[in-house]
Amino acid sequence: MSDVGVDESGEQGRTLTLSVPEMDCPSCAGKVERSVDRLEGIEAIEPRVTSGRLAVTYDPTATSDAAIRERVRAAGYEVADEDGERTFSVPGMDCASCATKVENALEGVDGVETIETRPTSGRVTVTGDGDVDADTVRNAIESAGYEAHSLEDSTDEPVARARAVWATPRGGGTALGGVLVAIGLALEFVFPGLDPTLATALGREYALSHVLFVIAAAIAGAPILRNGYYSARNRSLDIDFLMTIGIVASVVAHHPKEGALLAVLFSVAELLERFSMDRARDSLRELMDLSPETATVTHGDGSEETVPVSELEIGDRVVVRPGEKIPADGTVRDGESAVDQSPITGESVPVDKTAGDEVYAGTIADSGYLEVTVDSPAAESTIARIVQLVEDAEREKTDREQFIDRFASVYTPIVVVLAAAFVVVPPLVFGGSWSYWFLVGLTLLVIACPCALVISTPVSVVSGITSAARNGVLVKGGRHLEAAGETDVLAVDKTGTLTEGDLSVTDVIPLEGADEEEVLELAGAVERRSEHPVGRAIVGYADEQDVGADDGDEHGTASDLAVSNFEALAGEGVRADVDGDTWYVGKPDLFDGLADLAHVHATTDGGVSLAAMGYETTPQCSRADCLDVLESVVPDLEAQGKTVVVVGTEDRPIGVIGVADEVRPEAAWAISRVQEQGVRVVMLTGDNEGTARAIAETVGIDEYHAELLPEEKLQWIRRLEGDAGDGGHVAMVGDGINDAPALATATVGIAMGAAGTDTALETADVALMGDDLTRLPYLFELSEKANGVIRQNIWSSLAVKAVLAAGAPVGIVTVIHAVVIGDMGMSLGVTGNAMRLANVEPETPPTHEE
Template sequence: MNSDKVVQSSCCASNQESGGHGCTGGDIHRSTQEREKEEKVSTCCHEELPKSSSCCSVKDGNNNLLDGKEDKKGGVEYNIHGMDCPSCAATLEKSLRKMKGIQSVQVHYGTGKMVVGAGDPTIYNQVPKQVQKLGFEAEFIHSPKMETYKIEGMDCGSCVMTIEKHLGRNPKVHEVRVNFSTGKMHVDHTTSEKEIVKEVQRAGFEAALDSFEYQKNEASSKKKREGASTTQVSGIFLALGFAGSFSNVPMEFLTAFYAVAMVIGGFKPAKSAFYAVKSGSLDMNVLMVSAAIGAALIGEWLEGATVVWLFALGNTLQNKSIARTRESIRSLMNLTPPEATIKSGNHLIRKAVEEVTVGDVIIVKPGEKIPLDGEVLTGTSSINQAPITGESLPVDKQQGDIVYAGTVNESGSLEIKVTKLVKDTTIAKIIHLVEEAQEKKAPTQAFIDRFARVYTPIVFGLALSVMVIPPLFGSGTWGEWFYKGLALLVVACPCALVISTPVAIVSAIGNAAKNGVLIKGGTFLEKAGVIQAVAFDKTGTLTEGQPKVSEVIPLNNNREELISIARTIEAYSTHPIAQAITTYAEERKISGKEGNAFKAIAGKGAQANIDGMDYFAGNPKLFKEMNVSLNEIEERMDSLQRNGNTLVLVGTPTEVIGVIGVADTIRDMTVESIQTLKKVGMSEMVMLTGDNEGTAKKIAGETGVDRYFAELLPEDKVTAIKKLQQEGKHVAMVGDGINDAPALATADLGIAMGGAGTDTAMETADIVLMADNLEKLPHTIRLSRKAMNIIKQNVWFSLITKLAALVLIFPGFLTLWMAVLSDTGAALLVILNSMRLLRQK
């Protein structure tokens, strides 16, 4: 788990202990106001400032702001991708300490972070390049200056290296990261956007600054059409030459047809190959162009033209397939209407959503999509929230309820006060988080990338050896071995292998997002696939989190007096149990008394002074510590607890005057979801709660969990998670993302529920269930496991295809065009296999 999760955890835990009601040890949800207050505290007290220049940013000698977030110990903090064992951390530390100007290096394998201290602040921008040379990736934590560009024309994963190396040589570019699967480039620079676009063009590709609206670029789609027509024209000339070989057409004409086919179809690969060589990388374009030129040199014009055309065709098909995957999430943006109806006095005005400001009142009629996030002012309706939360049934909304952009108003007309600008809506945040997640490399992908960096130059060297060594020793002709070397060149690029993992991850994360689940990256997708046990927070996760008074037992036969005193003590508390008692009193029109000296007793209850006497409302532990005898009510207390009630005792420092039982209700989807999780192979379902043993046992029996831990404080939940891990299980923790932050951070996988209602949940957990129920959790586990199976299929298929091609080269069975077909065909099949994850129900 990342360290900022742990930071947040401690803050949340301390808040909880200071303000929590004693009856559940902070197990039950807080109110919305309390949550918002806590979110502000947690970001403030830990200096987690917005993504802009901040007091903890680092400046160089010219007072230019660097990207990195300065660690409190005086260094700059980086995220490290690609470490698959603790020895990788040691390698990084040893290597970076040798860099001139570096004073200290600390690499934390568990959190994937590195802190570097340097005397000269300009050193910090050189660190990512040095880390990349070691086979890993480093990115500054918090990168306010990063710009994102859409890249067109990348045919395979090795094109990434060409762009990164080319831009990396520009002194004004501090950091560049290109992601093949999403088609995006993130670059930190001190030059202009125009210059960056030109640099990418010089490397043989097209770039455009990625705007928030994700609108499709007409020039880009025109280039795609041109690319397709180039392949078609090349194919026509190849077909003419091939057809002519069966007639009396002179060889010179046939060679001309093949040469034209090679020039037209190979122009773009040749251009890309030129810049790849210039950048010092060996990508598929270099290998393919080398093979085509070599075929022409030995007179195999048909072979050369076929190689070029098959390569161009394969790239066209791959680009179309990968474009579908890349656009799968962006299609969510089409769910929001471009305009909104604004109420201005007695008039209705249509405005573009970009022009609507916070506080404006919008009108949404039945059947219309809600254009922006907001709060319902008037009207009642059923809202289809499936685009945000994945919920299958509409949700009733009325005055005071929150509604989200992109959801559908199914029945009544609504007046909604806008609470967020178009760029800050929940759906915009989902798209941003998902695209960020799709670019985070999973451990499998990082390993394959490092393998490919070593594999390609080795096979390239082997191809040159095959061309030269056997003929030198008189084993066959130069032409024969030169041809075999060319075939080996074509086979050399591990295209299918490199894209075997990222395309599957992008597809799975895209599918999950459309179903109301945010998976924060490939690492967490992989972890979800190996989870064996799931621990659930009880209140608000398995249950509704809205307790109600179920029993009132006065010991002095004055029921109203007991409720009045309890209401007075709980009047200033926002804890759900306190609110349950207050609501119960309001419904029965029982008013409170005059009180003062109100005080919360952390983990135990609350107190107030009424008519000159101190009164307490809290759990049995509170009264036991005050040495108040509970013998007379012991039996009643046990009976209430066995029936699933949480107890609130009301009394003075010398006696108990009554007992109030408060009970929670199980969510509708809980039992069904737990049974489905068992069917998909979860070995153990565990419930964690601050409630008493009796309540825990009753809820566990009703929900179908296998095991429970009762009477837990927030820190005890962490201990329970560690106990499960010590038993050898991979554990996922499901909570609300705020109260359960310490346990979420400790578990192998943190899953937050109800992400649509709180930004903190979306930022804290590894996986977020946007709906406030467990309905989508089994789908998430199934999807993760299928993704892992598909990744394994892709990797093995790629390796076996490559191995078979290599074996067939030497007996002479593998021709050049067959080598191309095996490579591009394998890559295409890997992409199509990964795309099955987009359709997973």
């Protein structure tokens, strides 16, 4: 990829950025740099080892891209191919036939290597070596009969927005043709006495109705004939080419009525199909319209300025007032407000945001004033990435789409040949009527077009994916949507998935005359300097209970206790001097190893009595008796799925604290709903056996596997796939980072809480944008229904085509039936059926009052 720039001397230079994956160390970079520097005209070389890229600024009159690439290879490193990519808006390309015509026109363009047409969004993406010339590609698309605009060079919307189909010239021509056909039919069948005979310049006489039919065919069929010309020019055996043959042949063979009906009805079908496709495109536009077009930027002097969102820069401070949309991803710097995040995460309840909290573009400040510092440009916001990923979901065809494409490529030529045979063979061999068998062949010609069949899958996929995105579920492609609906086993991570992912204190058990407040105060004082999640949970709980107060120390110590000589004991806990005494907060094993442990007194007053909890204690116990007490308390807490922390000095433990990761309130309901859908649920966790068992029992999972390393989770995914048998699908839901190997190995990887997380958005097959497990059963329900809709569309299209083809030779099915039912009817039918997926909504779990 090359960009033209200006160097310090004022001369124009060119910067070439290459991908060199194997350049992964400073030594490699030096070798490449020295090799490239041998060329004349090299102005600057910037090796970027971290990303494996090399930026070279050079004088294009002295050297070239090819020479630089060759010097990189001479250093022993391969240059990865990086294709130039351009995307064009093609509003008129709204069906599979149109897409094929565009593809054929682009195949001969120099430099173009791959072509991706997306009729659902009206876009064409081409890639090739270096920068693909936009004008050349645009001219090729226009040679196929379609207007095109480069999205990079214009302000066109990413998804084509066409005006109302009935207000287009084609809509007007179709209406006029329909009126002429109606008049002609009335003259021929209702008022034959009013149908005069007209003489032509060639001396032949025709009834007025005949002339009206010819004029109607010319007016309504003009766009069809134009598209048919481009189809023939690009060697595309599509519906426009077939209809052109049908219309022209009908008029030439003195069947203008059939030709006119064919032109009018097919034009109506095309307009209705475009109307239906606009409805599918609207679902994509709804996502794009979430972000506001302007933002209010506040300056240091207190003044405000309204600017386009696209002009916002990182670090700008924007003002968001009640009811306004947040214009960019950023961090709240001032103010507080409840924010409706449903456009991003699907959460139905607004989330309170205050200073320091992260907010997303497209979300709405419900009730308060916010000042937000912009953290990312508009093009890189969470909503922008969601829109891009939803659009890109069209690129990869599903297995069913690939099958239909192969089927149509065989089906259409066969039926066309069959239609020609019916026109010629019966009259020549059996003496049949040329007029009758011509109409049979014409009918089969219409039936030959597989339009409804070809659009049946993509329109369903787009409808399902955009519906999911509006409800906080990002599906990265049609094949993932299909696969999720065929899931046999769901592997579930524990931490951050079934649980909140945030530790909290659940139990405080004082020992030896201490009370609960003293245990918390000492533990909080020692742990304030710790970065460990358990320590932060203890400090947070102490603050919630209003134990002690911050004395203003830079670290923030509790109460008036003087803390010094803090030390983290790796894998065991922490140690610090508090008011001259050394205190420990850590695992029970830490206290087992302290040599000077003397004795422990069980509490008899104040705090929580161990005796009241059912433990046998003595007022003054020996070291052995003390350990017996701890050995009774600790296993019980661990059996409940809690992490145990002991607080004390070398010889005097004063309390035990239980810390746990709370189970999500909706977890049990979500798991039960997934199981009701026939999916086997297995929990995979790296936590201890006791914790795993407790969490599994709480949420209703019968099968779990604990103390697993990341690679062991991956092995379990493969084992579960083996259990599911050939064709079995295993989905994995996790946090998207720690579970990356397992997520990548599973048939469908599902990331929790992906909003604002680049890694999860990029790596997961499916991303649940909010930390909401209710979206899990919704995903499986939507996917299953999408698969059902796709099957219905495919088989109904095939069945209708088969019935119509069988009825044509015996005269039961005419051209009118073929157009109205086989083309227009089925296209509307499959599109309408696909739009039903927009009505699938997530269930809300019932609330349980305590």
